[in-house]
Amino acid sequence: MRQKISTGRKPKFLQVRVSVPRRQMLISAIGVWVVFFGIWILATSLHWVNPLLVPAPGDVLGATVRLFANGFGSDVLISMMRVLVSFTLACLVAIPLGVAMGAFPAVDAILAPFVSAWRYLPAPSFIPILLMWFGTGEAPKLALLFLGVIFFLITLIADHTKEIRKELIETALTLGAGRWATVFGVMLPAVAPNILTAMRQMLAVVWTYLVIAEIVASTTGIGAMMMRARRFLHTDEILSGIIVIGVMGLIFDKVFAILHRRLFPYLQEVR
Amino acid sequence: MSQHLLQINNVSKTFALSKGRSLTAVDDVSFAVEKGSICVLLGPSGSGKSTILRMIAGLEAQSSGTIALKGAQIDGPARERGMVFQAYTSFDWMSVGKNVEFGMKINGVPAKERRERAAHFIGLVGLSKFIDTYPSQLSGGMRQRVAIARTLANAPEVLLMDEPFGALDAETRWQMQELMIEVAEASGTTMIIVTHDIEEAIFLADKIVFLSSHPGRIKEEIIPEFKPAKRIRNKEELLECPGYIDIERKIMRMMREEGQH
Numbered sequence: 456m457r458q459k460i461s462t463g464r465k466p467k468f469l470q471v472r473v474s475v476p477r478r479q480m481l482i483s484a485i486g487v488w489v490v491f492f493g494i495w496i497l498a499t500s501l502h503w504v505n506p507l508l509v510p511a512p513g514d515v516l517g518a519t520v521r522l523f524a525n526g527f528g529s530d531v532l533i534s535m536m537r538v539l540v541s542f543t544l545a546c547l548v549a550i551p552l553g554v555a556m557g558a559f560p561a562v563d564a565i566l567a568p569f570v571s572a573w574r575y576l577p578a579p580s581f582i583p584i585l586l587m588w589f590g591t592g593e594a595p596k597l598a599l600l601f602l603g604v605i606f607f608l609i610t611l612i613a614d615h616t617k618e619i620r621k622e623l624i625e626t627a628l629t630l631g632a633g634r635w636a637t638v639f640g641v642m643l644p645a646v647a648p649n650i651l652t653a654m655r656q657m658l659a660v661v662w663t664y665l666v667i668a669e670i671v672a673s674t675t676g677i678g679a680m681m682m683r684a685r686r687f688l689h690t691d692e693i694l695s696g697i698i699v700i701g702v703m704g705l706i707f708d709k710v711f712a713i714l715h716r717r718l719f720p721y722l723q724e725v726r
Numbered sequence: 727m728s729q730h731l732l733q734i735n736n737v738s739k740t741f742a743l744s745k746g747r748s749l750t751a752v753d754d755v756s757f758a759v760e761k762g763s764i765c766v767l768l769g770p771s772g773s774g775k776s777t778i779l780r781m782i783a784g785l786e787a788q789s790s791g792t793i794a795l796k797g798a799q800i801d802g803p804a805r806e807r808g809m810v811f812q813a814y815t816s817f818d819w820m821s822v823g824k825n826v827e828f829g830m831k832i833n834g835v836p837a838k839e840r841r842e843r844a845a846h847f848i849g850l851v852g853l854s855k856f857i858d859t860y861p862s863q864l865s866g867g868m869r870q871r872v873a874i875a876r877t878l879a880n881a882p883e884v885l886l887m888d889e890p891f892g893a894l895d896a897e898t899r900w901q902m903q904e905l906m907i908e909v910a911e912a913s914g915t916t917m918i919i920v921t922h923d924i925e926e927a928i929f930l931a932d933k934i935v936f937l938s939s940h941p942g943r944i945k946e947e948i949i950p951e952f953k954p955a956k957r958i959r960n961k962e963e964l965l966e967c968p969g970y971i972d973i974e975r976k977i978m979r980m981m982r983e984e985g986q987h
Contacts, residue, residue, distance in 0.1 A: 626815040626873070629783050630829035630880050631805025640832060644819045721818050721860040 510691040518691035519698065527680060531699060534665055534676040537593070541600035542661050546654060549608035554646065556609070557616020558638050570609050578603035579667055586672055596668040603664035604657045611657070615649035616642060648719045655711040662704055730758035731916055732782065732884060737791030739777050751777045753941035754791070759884070759933075764910055764917045766931035768924070768977070770984045774942020775920045776888050782918065783809045783886050795883060805833055808882035812889040814869045816861030822848060822872050823857040829880030847875040850909060867898035871905070878909065884916040891926070900961050903929055907957050924977050929964050936977065938984050945980060948973065 475483075492512060498504050499511040510518075556563040556570075581602055582595070589595040619642055627641040669678025677696050684692035716723055739752040752774040759765045767775040780786040782793055784803040793800050795807065803809075808829070817825050826844040835843070848857055851871035861869050870890060877885055891899045903926055910917060921927050927934050934948040952969025964970055 620813065620815075622811045622813045622815045623817070625783075625785055625803070625809065626811065627828075627832075628785065628803035629805075629807060629809040629886070630832065630877070631803075632829075632832050636832040640828070641817065644817070647819070719819070721862055 507688060508690055510694065514691045515694045515698070518689070519695035522680070522692060522695055527699075530676050530680050531703070534669065534678070534700075535703065537596055537600060537668075537676065538658070538661050538665055541597040542604065542654075542658055544597070545601050545605045545608055545657075545661075549605055549612055550650060553609045553612025553650075554616050554638070554643060556613035557619070557646070558642055563613065566609070567613070570606050570613075574606040574610060578664060579671075582668075582671055591672065596665075596673060599668045600661050600664045604660050607660070608653060608657050611653040612646070612650055615653065616646045618649075619645045648715065648722060651711065651715055651718065655708065655715075658707055658711070659704060662700060666700065731761040731796060732759040732918075733792075733794045733797075734758070734778070734782070735792045735794075737778070737781060737788045737793060739774065739781060739786065740789045750941040752781075752788075753943050755937075755942065755944055756791075757935050757944060757947065759916060759918060761916055762910075762914050763932040764906075764919065764930050766927040766934045767918065767920045767937060768922065768927040768931075768934050769937030769942070769945075770922065770939050770981060772939035772942070773937035773984075774939075775922075775937050777942065778937075779809075779886050779888050779918060779920050782884075783807050785809075805829065805880055806883040807886060808877035808880055808884075809886040809888065810870070810873045810877055810890045812892045814861075814866065814873070814893075816864075816869050816872050818860065818862050821858050821860060822853060822864070825861060825872050826876045826879050829876060833880065843879045844875075847879040848872075850878070850912060851875045851905060865898075867894050867902060870894065870902060874905075874909070878913060878915060882915070884918060887917065887919045889920055889922070892921075899923075899926070904960055906930060907959050911957060911959075924974060924981065925961075927977070928970065928973060929958070929961055934977075936980060948977070 495509075495512055499506060499509060506514075552562075552566060556566050578599055582599060585595040585598050589598060623641055623645060624637060627637045632640060665676070666678045666681075669676040670682050673679040677700055681693045681696040684690075684696070735756050737752060737755045738750065741749045741751055743749055755774075755778060757765075767778060769775050777786060781788045782800070784800050784807060800807070817828060820828065823841070823844050826848055827840045830840045830843060845854070845857065848854055851874055853868060853871055853875070856864065856868065861872055864872070874885075874890070891902045894902060906917070906919075907930065909915065917930075919927075919930055921930075928950055931948075931950060934950065935944055936946045936948055937943065938945040950969075950973055952967050952973065953964075954967075958964050958967070
């Protein structure tokens with residue numbers, strides 16, 4: 456039912472920065488997926504596409520169930536562990552370094568030229584040498600994921616720390632805070648929400664490198680399963696791999712959102 | 727020579743600019759501040775009043791001259807010279823109570839005493855109801871009250887304020903100005919306040935140090951002698967004082983002269 460507005464202005468569909476009613480938002484969100492799946496189902500059932508290359512949504516769902524019944528869960532778990540271990544290590548290194556760079560120009564002067572040079576090297580270019588150094592175990596994969604995000608993470612955290620308003624720091628100083636009380640008592644809590652946001656962004660990048668690592672050099676994990684499936688022309692399994700990665704990404708993102716709300720309640724209660 | 731709380735002698739500040747040029751922001755400034763008094767630094771923009779305050783705070787080093795608190799040269803920022811800024815400086819991740827306790831905590835005041843002092847000064851600025859509230863839920867004026875309570879609770883020898891009410895609307899400004907008189911009367915705290923608002927300066931000041939611009943120099947020290955010995959607590963009362971208009975006119979004329987340079 457259309458809402459009755461008596462202003463006499465004819466509402467246009469495209470309005471610059473005019474927010475949309477909830478109802479329209481819901482319809483739009485569902486609509487776009489209905490169209491997506493509609494085209495997919497139509498294309499497969501009317502044989503517009505080769506079913507070997509584009510299986511029907513139902514087949515993909517079936518493949519997903521079959522995969523999990525046959526131990527795909529352990530692949531998912533392995534992939535998840537790789538992401539979590541390497542990302543945790545990256546954060547343990549990046550947070551202290553980034554904050555130190557943002558707080559102490561002397562540290563920044565040493566690390567910034569080094570970090571920004573590494574940042575421009577695509578991490579996958581290290582795969583051959585990582586394989587030579589670490590062999591075929593978990594180490595080269597973890598190293599790739601670590602290298603893929605560490606320099607971006609350091610830079611992001613350093614930049615956020617540098618953006619802390621000068622007045623906050625000077626207030627701490629004129630309250631009698633020394634260097635360490637200023638850094639740990641004011642700068643670290645001030646930048647903490649931004650650190651969590653940076654982590655949320657970079658975790659998505661870790662997933663990207665995970666798939667690369669598992670496709671190139673692994674016999675386990677979601678990416679490896681997808682490469683195996685390719686060999687047997689199991690496109691439905693490849694697509695379920697993609698969907699599983701997407702769902703995992705969504706779950707992790709949601710976890711970060713909840714963490715943000717829990718850790719920083721003061722940011723939620725703004726009028 | 728009598729012992730002043732704060733003594734500023736022949737202080738200059740020159741900033742280095744690019745291409746070897748330099749800017750003298752403060753030129754040979756000397757004045758003294760008595761214990762328990764309110765000293766206002768007043769002047770047009772470019773008169774170096776904020777720079778002088780920042781040098782007293784120890785956030786900026788003077789190029790020459792001396793600044794001494796109780797006879798001791800100042801060296802960097804310290805608890806004895808607490809500062810309130812124009813921009814909001816509340817620590818958003820702490821409640822109002824914890825904000826006010828912060829300075830005492832880093833200076834090792836025991837928890838019980840900390841809480842009591844915090845509660846006292848939060849009461850003094852009229853925020854007792856909000857002690858457990860996050861600052862982000864407060865209005866601009868209330869946030870400045872938190873900053874003032876936080877600095878006062880830390881027991882500074884002198885409270886430095888850099889255009890503390892500049893971002894507030896007119897009515898809140900008056901309230902805050904009246905609050906500062908109340909605080910000064912209740913706590914006996916020495917204050918140095920930077921402003922470009924003439925009315926604010928006359929209302930708050932026991933002594934006005936008027937600065938001229940480019941470079942910042944002291945033009946005149948003005949004592950608003952028309953004010954009664956006991957400080958005036960509300961602004962309407964100030965307007966009715968005989969002599970108020972004369973001093974306001976005089977300072978306006980000085981401001982205008984500065985503007986013509």
